Amino acid sequence: xxxxxxxxGLGVMSMTREKxxxxxxxxxxxxxMSKEEARQFVDDAIKKGEEERKEMKQFIRExxxxxxxxxxxxxxxxxxxxxELEEKLQ
Numbered sequence: 483x484x485x486x487x488x489x490x491g492l493g494v495m496s497m498t499r500e501k502x503x504x505x506x507x508x509x510x511x512x513x514x515m516s517k518e519e520a521r522q523f524v525d526d527a528i529k530k531g532e533e534e535r536k537e538m539k540q541f542i543r544e545x546x547x548x549x550x551x552x553x554x555x556x557x558x559x560x561x562x563x564x565x566e567l568e569e570k571l572q
Contacts, residue, residue, distance in 0.1 A: 502527035
């Protein structure tokens with residue numbers, strides 16, 4: 483579920499980049515924006531998207547901690563301990 487939410491967020495951010503590039507091309511064609519202004523606009527939009535992506539990753543990490551989920555390493559260590567105890571019981 484968290485993975486799907488993460489990918490959905492990335493999809494939204496990449497869609498924003500596509501819209502920014504489309505907007506910048508339209509503005510150049512209409513003569514309402516120079517190539518330099520348009521390039522700065524796209525660069526700013528991409529930078530904002532990267533910042534949002536970092537914020538989303540941090541949010542997901544915090545939410546996972548709140549769910550009291552174990553890491554893959556912790557799970558594997560516990561799994562090894564269970565196997566060891568099962569062997570001792572047999």
